Amino acid sequence: MTRIKLVNVSNHILEKVNLQFKEDEFNIVLGPSGAGKTTLLKVIAGITNYKGHVYFDERCVDNIPPGKRNIGYVPQNLALFNHMTVWDNVAFGLKVRKENEETIRRKVSRVLKLMNIYHLKNHYPLKLSGGEKQRAAIARALAINPEILLLDEPFSNVHISLRIELLSKITSISKENGINVVIATHNIDFIETLHGKVVVLNKGRIIYDGPFKELLLRREILNILPLISLPIDHVEPLANGLCLVKTGKISIVAPWERGVDEAKSVIIPSDKVVISNKPQRVQTNTYLALIKGINIINGWVNMALNIEGMDIKVSTIIS
């Protein structure tokens, strides 16, 4: 597995970034919108200018063009080639690398089957669902047997069941093939399952570099992420594996897990908050809120809410 090292990397967004993504780990880059997560991935891929140095293992790759870095890159908008079928999208990297027909056929078939989209091989991207597009984009990145896989907000628009499936797939593929995976995201609700390293970026700077569990104790860092972090007053067990978490005048129903009664705060990814002006069918975890302020920046809606006397900030992507 390839180790990635960035030394004093700066550009129009990033400021003196020093970090190392070790092998055998899932690497997560967290941060609010505009923090520089995408730019960091692009620096690793070599598709944006930067000062400083990038090393893959001990090899400096500053002068190596993107196509020779052996990287699979999946941008947030997936950037599928709409004029090509799924098969041709996935085969693109192999064709431009002048692989022979037989190798192309074998490798493309393998990744399409791996991502469960072999039956869609003759479809064009615009005719695919969101999840199918996601699979096709990941398959295209994997087809070239990359040493490093860079995923930018890979699960922002997919259903939770698909997210779980894709994550477990990527995990097993990366282990089997020795691929170092770096995921840039604003979402933390899936990170816990990955046991990886987390880097938090804010305004182009690294403000945290360490394991996820320790991050949860750093309230000042959690505050800049699109999360709602509330101090827990009391936890009551309920039936059916649930518990009632009391924070101020708000009571939140959550799954009961070992150690939950000792937890200090409840963290809710703020894009999981549904704001509605209509009565909700489900009454659990539904509260009446006063919207005190609202602004929209770069496709994000930021709202200041007051629920039962508690001020809460919510940021969510416009979908």
Next chain:
Amino acid sequence: MLITKQKTLNIYWKIAPYIIVLSLLGLWEFISKLKIVASHLFPSPSLVTVKLYYMIASGVLVKEYLVTAYRVLAGFSLGVLLGMILGILIAYSRSISKALYPIIAAVSVVPTLALVPLLIIWVGLNDMLAITAVFLCSFIPLTYNTVSAIRRIDPEIVDVAKTLGASKVDLTLRIFLPQSLPSILSALKLEAAMAWKTCFVTEFIALSSGLGRLMIEALNTLSVDEMLALLFVLSMSSYIFLKIFDEVEKYFLKKWGFRT
């Protein structure tokens, strides 16, 4: 019941254009037969059709048509090819863009026909005059449209292609050209009709062969039926040209899922 009504409506919309055209022709035929104006000045569609038949049968129309078609095809193909190549170069290179793009943008607002007097002096009264005029009328819009189309391509698509190992040639042939094809085809549709018009008028003004020359002869002999027959041939040729590109555009847009 509702489906039957919808089906009837669909059939109606399909045949409506033909009914309108036939009605207009009928009205024209009727007014001509009233002899309000002398028939040689305002001939009926049937007279124009007979004239067209004689022009084809005598071989004159076919001979001159082939001359015009050759000029249109030569000038247009050259204009499209070089326009696309220059468009790609401008989109690629900042220095070429800085040097040539303002010139292209300035020249694009000058009507090609306004350049014909200059071309008469520089190129002379020969085939090349019409070919050059057609070339200019397609070359500049194609350059302009190719540049805009390539600049509109999502930069992430280019980034992904680069990480996959695409060279500049791969990017051009496999990404830029196909991705900008819908915009280029829209420009081709407009310029295809323009190419026929430009060639016709250039022949009309300066040359001694082609459909334009037949028009000037018809004018000299006050053969309005011949003039109308020629206009019909010209408009049909433009229409067929336009229709071909329209079908190609539809084919790709449908194939790629932009249209159902």
